[in-house]
Amino acid sequence: MExxxxxMYGFTVALSLENISAAIFGAVxxxxxxxxxxxxxxxxxxxxxxLTYKFNPTTAIIxxxxxxxxxxxGGAFSAIxxxxxxxxxxxxxxxxxxxxxxxxxxxxxxFTSNIASFIGGLIGMFIVIFTGPSLARLGLNFGPVEMAALxxxxxxxxGWLLGENPIKGIVTTAMGMLIATMGMDAxxxxxxxxxxxxYLMGGxxxxxLVIGMVGFSRVIGLMTDRKSAPPITERLHYRDCMLTAHDxxxxxxxxxxxxxxxxxxxxLPGAGATTAAFxxxxxxxxxxxxxxxxxxxxxxxxxCESGNNAAAAGAFAPLLALGIPGSGTGAVLLGGLMMWGLNxxxxxxxxxxxxxxxxxxxxxxxxLITLAxxxxxxxxxxxxxxxxxALMIPVIMTICVVGSYSVTNSMYGVLIMFxxxxxxxxxxxxxxxxxxxxxxxxxxxxxxxxxxxAFLISGGxxxxxxxxxxxxxxxxAFFIFLALPIIKAMWKRMRSSKGGV
Amino acid sequence: xRRLAKYVFPVCLIIxxxxxxxxxxxxxxxxxxxxxxxxxxYPTLVSILLIAMSIVCLTLARxxxxxxxxxxxxxxxxxxxxxxxxxFLIGMFPSIFLCLVIWLRxxxxxxxxxxVIFALVTVLxxxxxxxxxxAISFPNxxxxxxxxx
Numbered sequence: 001m002e003x004x005x006x007x008m009y010g011f012t013v014a015l016s017l018e019n020i021s022a023a024i025f026g027a028v029x030x031x032x033x034x035x036x037x038x039x040x041x042x043x044x045x046x047x048x049x050x051l052t053y054k055f056n057p058t059t060a061i062i063x064x065x066x067x068x069x070x071x072x073x074g075g076a077f078s079a080i081x082x083x084x085x086x087x088x089x090x091x092x093x094x095x096x097x098x099x100x101x102x103x104x105x106x107x108x109x110x111f112t113s114n115i116a117s118f119i120g121g122l123i124g125m126f127i128v129i130f131t132g133p134s135l136a137r138l139g140l141n142f143g144p145v146e147m148a149a150l151x152x153x154x155x156x157x158x159g160w161l162l163g164e165n166p167i168k169g170i171v172t173t174a175m176g177m178l179i180a181t182m183g184m185d186a187x188x189x190x191x192x193x194x195x196x197x198x199y200l201m202g203g204x205x206x207x208x209l210v211i212g213m214v215g216f217s218r219v220i221g222l223m224t225d226r227k228s229a230p231p232i233t234e235r236l237h238y239r240d241c242m243l244t245a246h247d248x249x250x251x252x253x254x255x256x257x258x259x260x261x262x263x264x265x266x267x268l269p270g271a272g273a274t275t276a277a278f279x280x281x282x283x284x285x286x287x288x289x290x291x292x293x294x295x296x297x298x299x300x301x302x303x304c305e306s307g308n309n310a311a312a313a314g315a316f317a318p319l320l321a322l323g324i325p326g327s328g329t330g331a332v333l334l335g336g337l338m339m340w341g342l343n344x345x346x347x348x349x350x351x352x353x354x355x356x357x358x359x360x361x362x363x364x365x366x367x368l369i370t371l372a373x374x375x376x377x378x379x380x381x382x383x384x385x386x387x388x389x390a391l392m393i394p395v396i397m398t399i400c401v402v403g404s405y406s407v408t409n410s411m412y413g414v415l416i417m418f419x420x421x422x423x424x425x426x427x428x429x430x431x432x433x434x435x436x437x438x439x440x441x442x443x444x445x446x447x448x449x450x451x452x453x454a455f456l457i458s459g460g461x462x463x464x465x466x467x468x469x470x471x472x473x474x475x476x477a478f479f480i481f482l483a484l485p486i487i488k489a490m491w492k493r494m495r496s497s498k499g500g501v
Numbered sequence: 502x503r504r505l506a507k508y509v510f511p512v513c514l515i516i517x518x519x520x521x522x523x524x525x526x527x528x529x530x531x532x533x534x535x536x537x538x539x540x541x542x543y544p545t546l547v548s549i550l551l552i553a554m555s556i557v558c559l560t561l562a563r564x565x566x567x568x569x570x571x572x573x574x575x576x577x578x579x580x581x582x583x584x585x586x587x588x589f590l591i592g593m594f595p596s597i598f599l600c601l602v603i604w605l606r607x608x609x610x611x612x613x614x615x616x617v618i619f620a621l622v623t624v625l626x627x628x629x630x631x632x633x634x635x636a637i638s639f640p641n642x643x644x645x646x647x648x649x650x
């Protein structure tokens with residue numbers, strides 16, 4: 001009950017003209033960025049981060065939250081219409097979305113994805129309302145030892161879950177951790193690893209690093225695809241998007257099922273919207289559907305779209321309550337929060353209730369606003385997909401330059417973006433995930449502080465991590481996560497060498 | 502050379518890891534009996550992890566697919582490098598305008614008219630959003646400083 005009262009209070013914060021405008025602005029931008037093939041929510045949020053500097057922290061994060069949310073809606077557009085997923089979670093949407101569009105029902109496929117996203121998001125938000133504050137209360141019992149163990153697990157599990165090669169995920173996590181050590185030592189207040197550069201004394205600026213690592217690197221990669229995107233010629237009208245009562249009945253139960261599973265996956269540190277879409281689709285295969293999944297079934301679209309939006313909502317629980325993002329995009333949101341002086345964690349709900357509950361309430365609004373806008377703009381968004389990649393490349397490239405400059409007010413930001421972009425591109429070509437690096441850059445300073453405090457308490461003995469029950473469980477999970485990919489890789493290699501013989 | 506990238510990258514990471522570990526232990530300090538963990542404590546531990554995992558990546562690199570690194574992708578890097586250098590001479594927005602026009606005309610083969618109008622509109626939107634709305638002062642370059650003082 002108390003949570004619902006606080007949610008009502010949150011609505012009084014969120015329902016200001018400025019915050020509603022920010023949510024609408026974020027929703028429109030998110031839909032457009034999400035609909036553009038190949039950009040993705042991580043690059044989208046990173047590229048648009050500098051725009052929020054005009055607002056106060058609450059409004060800024062409402063806009064970003066709305067943008068992130070709308071991105072999930074938008075990602076389905078290119079997946080359904082041109083078989084190119086707008087972002088990772090939309091990969092599964094292509095399986096049924098594109099065949100349904102080919103059957104002559106592209107409008108209904110888009111509207112199915114919008115309604116399923118709305119249902120999934122709504123379920124996710126309701127669960128977050130109740131789990132978020134409980135997680136925060138649990139988090140209040142966490143000392144430096146438990147926090148260090150939890151952060152270690154979060155960073156490792158994300159590295160393990162992403163990409164084809166989990167070892168590469170751990171490598172990029174370690175790279176991010178080292179980048180975060182450059183600049184000021186937060187515990188002792190002395191500079192380190194600045195290599196004689198006065199710029200590096202302040203550390204590597206976060207926003208240009210992220211813009212470069214995920215935005216600029218993506219533009220470099222897009223050059224290869226610039227001639228290959230199939231053009232869209234057909235136009236859609238509102239009447240083409242209407243669902244029948246029977247269609248609605250078909251999408252309802254898969255959306256509810258996927259909403260519940262997706263939220264649970266979103267709350268787990270490390271498992272993001274992409275994982276949720278995969279799991280929900282696989283789970284839906286166990287149920288009967290009017291058409292087989294993979295042939296343009298409404299149930300298939302509903303399951304993955306509801307699942308990924310529910311996970312996006314669920315990820316806000318550990319993000320706000322424990323300060324642990326569930327994905328690379330969550331890490332950028334966390335970085336944004338920190339830049340505005342807000343430290344997500346157990347005390348956020350107590351010290352900044354207006355912010356925490358205002359954000360949660362605004363996500364409800366964002367869900368509704370995005371559903372309405374996405375329906376209204378379906379014909380326009382379809383036109384967005386006709387923008388050739390050849391035009392998108394120079395525009396995004398220049399946004400990277402202007403955005404990086406604007407957050408640092410110096411060409412140093414552009415230089416960082418440029419270097420990070422090249423490294424990010426090389427990493428992408430070599431199949432090293434970049435989002436784990438971003439996540440580690442955000443989490444590493446908090447992790448280091450807690451780790452050093454824990455070792456100070458124990459006098460240097462790592463046994464302290466196994467003496468307390470919570471940290472002991474977390475450490476066991478960490479070692480399992482760390483060992484599994486190595487064993488898996490070795491096993492694979494042994495099998496392939498035996499096969500070769 | 503492109504084939505070697507999958508080996509060169511982990512080798513670079515191993516070198517970086519060694520540099521961070523050495524600096525961590527010898528310059529910033531690893532452990533102090535009275536003060537506990539020093540500035541080099543955490544980076545050294547992470548460096549050891551990075552070195553170990555990079556060695557695993559290096560040993561497994563043989564099984565990885567060869568990266569492509571298409572030459573045309575270099576154009577984006579060169580374009581941003583050109584904007585970066587030109588900004589010091591003619592300022593950021595004129596550099597972006599020139600880059601966009603040349604890119605659209607020479608690489609994408611759009612007409613001069615379309616290229617100029619598209620570049621102009623893009624730069625005006627950037628100027629409106631970043632220069633006016635967010636009130637960020639962008640560099641004018643040597644030429645701009647000479648003209649505007």
